[in-house]
Amino acid sequence: MDKKISQAVIRRLPRYYRYLGELLDDGVERISSNDLSKRMHVTASQIRQDLNNFGGFGQQGYGYNVAYLHEEIGNILGVHDTHNVIVIGAGNLGQAIAGYVKFERVGFKIIGLFDVNPELKGKMVRDLPVQMLEDLPEFIKNNDVEIAALTLPKSNAKATALKLVSLGVHAIWNFAHVDLDDIPDVVIENVHLSDSLMQLSYNITQHKNK
Ligand code: NAI
Incomplete structure (x- = not known):
């Protein structure tokens, strides 16, 4: 088109x-x-x-x-293709995303979950074990990874995004509280649930003042 x-x-x-x-x-x-x-x-x-x-x-x-x-x-929207996704940051949000089965129905298959915390190593989330970040280059080499979801603290988001791009991942679904929009060669979708909540809060106020 x-x-x-x-x-x-x-x-x-x-x-x-x-x-x-x-x-x-x-x-x-x-x-x-x-x-x-x-x-x-x-x-x-x-x-x-x-x-x-x-x-x-x-x-x-x-x-x-x-x-x-x-x-x-x-x-x-490309939902009939399969997009392989990895999740970086296996905390509350990362585990929730990795554990949600229905993304697969619209073509997004979560194939890997990574963290830096050794206590999480091997923890199973659905059928995926948490892997350590140092294993990421090898994993990307052996798997067709299209998208990385970033569910880690914002302080580590940009460096991680740059690393992912250097490893060949060119799409980022970013949940960290920082807009990553100045990185070349990558498509980024920043998701901020709090933006949606603030919109809700504004609309509640409008509704009350009616
Ligand atoms: P969490 O603290 O439960 O999990 C963060 C995980 O990231 C931890 O397991 C930590 O070990 C890991 N981590 C830290 N540095 C890393 C690195 N360089 N590589 C890989 N893993 C790394 O936090 P939670 O609640 O899961 O939130 C994750 C992020 O998502 C936070 O930045 C939070 O502010 C953000 N968030 C964003 C939302 C949104 O709507 N955009 C909603 C909720 C949380």
């Missing part, structure tokens, strides 16, 4: 994918943009605009074929 899609649209696609998956589970075969809009609380014109970025997928008077749209959005 040559056309550059805005990040705002890309950020909305997983939600479309999720709703369409639910429709599929409910046996719905086609849906109009108006009905999808009611379900998703997004305007129908926004839906049409978003999906037009990818050639539309809809047909006048028919609406959208749910299975087809789900499949196509899945293709765009």
